[in-house]
Amino acid sequence: MPVTLRPYRDTDAEPTWQVFHAAVRVTGAMDYTPEQLEAWSPDEVNLEAWGRRRAAAWTLVAVDGDRVVGFSDLTDDGVLDMLFVHPDVGGxxxxxxxxxxxxxxxxxxxxxxxxxxASRTARPAFERLGFVIDRENPDNWTRGVRVPNFDMHLDLPAEPG
Known part of the structure; x- marks a missing residue:
């Protein structure tokens, strides 16, 4: 069954958290230490707060049948804040x-x-999609642990018209 996209629903809080956690802990392990992974994605989460954050942005989920396998979002100020795909469907x-x-x-x-x-892990994917690095953030801190990342952007061409 092909992967399809749909808008985020209130019932997606737990499955999107599970995708995030698996992506950080499994895929992110290529580029980050166990301490960094724990800070970025602790084992415990407040699903209500997580769900509010997803609902506050324009969030899409990728589904394979009825299983959530990825999600991404766009905030009102033009930030693609989240892009996570379950390791089972990576690539x-x-x-x-x-x-x-x-x-x-x-x-x-x-x-x-x-x-x-973008994380170190996600940077190559964003670059393949046309994003460029504005700066490296070697001193990005998450829950008291340094978790380096990159500020990136993509300029959108004006719509013809």
Missing amino acids: QGVARLLVEAVLGEARRRGLTRVVTH
């Missing part, structure tokens, strides 16, 4: 599908630039 185009949908929404909103804060 299958799910991230590209999500980012292309987010960029489409950004264009519909009339945005001319989308920014993101």
Whole structure:
């Protein structure tokens, strides 16, 4: 069954958290230490707060059948804040599908630039999608632990018209 996208629902808090946690702990382990991974994605989460954050942004989920396998979002100020894909479906185009949908929404909103804060792990995928690095953040701190990342952006061409 092909992966499809749909808007975030209130019932997606736990499955999107599970995708996030698996992506950070498994995929992120290539580029971050166990201490960094624990700070970035602790074992315990407040699902109510997590769900509010997802609902506050324009969030899409990728589903395979009825299983959530990825998600991404766009905040009102043009930040692609979250892009996470379950390791089970990594490398299958799910991230590209999500980012292309987010960029489409950004264009519909009339945005001319989308920014993101990419992990070391996600940076190559964002670069393949046209994002460029603005700066490296070697001293990005999460829960008292240094978790380096990159500020990146993609300029959106003006719509013809």
